Amino acid sequence: MVLMITLGIIGCGAIGSDVAKAADEMKEIAEIYAYDGVEERGRKLAEELGKVKFQPVDVFLPEVDVVFEAASQQAVYEYAERIVEAEKDLIVMSIGAFFDDEFRERLVEKARVHNCKIYLPSGAVAGLDGIKAASIGGLDTVTLVTTKSPEAFGKHFDRRTILFDGSAREAVQLFPRNVNVASCLSMAGIGLDRTKVKVVADPVIRFNSHKILAHGKFGRLRAEVENLPNPKNPSTSYLASLSAIALLKKIVNPLQIGI
Numbered sequence: 001m002v003l004m005i006t007l008g009i010i011g012c013g014a015i016g017s018d019v020a021k022a023a024d025e026m027k028e029i030a031e032i033y034a035y036d037g038v039e040e041r042g043r044k045l046a047e048e049l050g051k052v053k054f055q056p057v058d059v060f061l062p063e064v065d066v067v068f069e070a071a072s073q074q075a076v077y078e079y080a081e082r083i084v085e086a087e088k089d090l091i092v093m094s095i096g097a098f099f100d101d102e103f104r105e106r107l108v109e110k111a112r113v114h115n116c117k118i119y120l121p122s123g124a125v126a127g128l129d130g131i132k133a134a135s136i137g138g139l140d141t142v143t144l145v146t147t148k149s150p151e152a153f154g155k156h157f158d159r160r161t162i163l164f165d166g167s168a169r170e171a172v173q174l175f176p177r178n179v180n181v182a183s184c185l186s187m188a189g190i191g192l193d194r195t196k197v198k199v200v201a202d203p204v205i206r207f208n209s210h211k212i213l214a215h216g217k218f219g220r221l222r223a224e225v226e227n228l229p230n231p232k233n234p235s236t237s238y239l240a241s242l243s244a245i246a247l248l249k250k251i252v253n254p255l256q257i258g259i
């Protein structure tokens, strides 16, 4: 029998609606329930897409197999524990919530006890597969270099300027918009305290870029993405939506490519 799943979506903004549209066309997804704190966003999606029904999370939770969160860190704190306690798999986009060590450890332990999975899509970066594999043999350094135009930081520089150079833990306090990428990379590799982050303002670049540099027993890794913004939300990279859709396809596909 072909694997069919029912999907719940929390957050019907840029990423949530991209994922809902893709899921609506996936034959392995039987039904989709969507919820948004702004009710008309969820209702609009339900009107546009055949498989989507608008329902509050507590109502749809017993019906679904997998819940996809693309709302906010607040939503992760609000729903994640209830989702895993209900033995449903969970995909989290607001990965910054995992920056809270105590919350992350409690949630992961609950998922273990309730035998379900928590998936963190690679989002706006490339190279996490290599970092995960390399970490098995031992990583010496992992650095994330985020480069944006000076205007993105509300500044004006006529040359490349390093705004921050320190640990991922410090970086996310000063640059909270880096929190998803820095948290995910740190968890994949050597943690928030040993992962280094450089934040750079460069008047030459046209697109926001995230570059991962790593050294270890495996050799050397260098992976860079120049991100185009999501047309629905310019502060979100389009690749973030695509990584979530790719993860959903991986969940329902018998052929698993990459780690």
Ligand SMILES: NC(=O)c1ccc[n+]([C@@H]2O[C@H](COP(=O)([O-])OP(=O)(O)OC[C@H]3O[C@@H](n4cnc5c(N)ncnc54)[C@H](O)[C@@H]3O)[C@@H](O)[C@H]2O)c1
Pocket (backbone or CB within 6 Å): 010, 011, 012, 013, 014, 015, 016, 035, 036, 037, 038, 041, 070, 071, 072, 073, 074, 075, 078, 093, 094, 095, 121, 122, 123, 124, 125, 180, 181, 232, 233, 235, 236, 237, 240
């Ligand atoms: N992992 C990554 O690489 C990555 C990349 C981009 C964005 N993100 C994160 O993904 C999330 C979604 O991004 P987006 O661009 O789609 O945002 P968006 O603002 O376009 O959409 C978010 C939607 O969620 C709803 N929402 C917020 N809090 C809610 C709550 N507590 N309950 C119900 N609905 C709620 C909002 O009303 C909004 O419609 C954000 O937290 C963002 O930081 C992660």
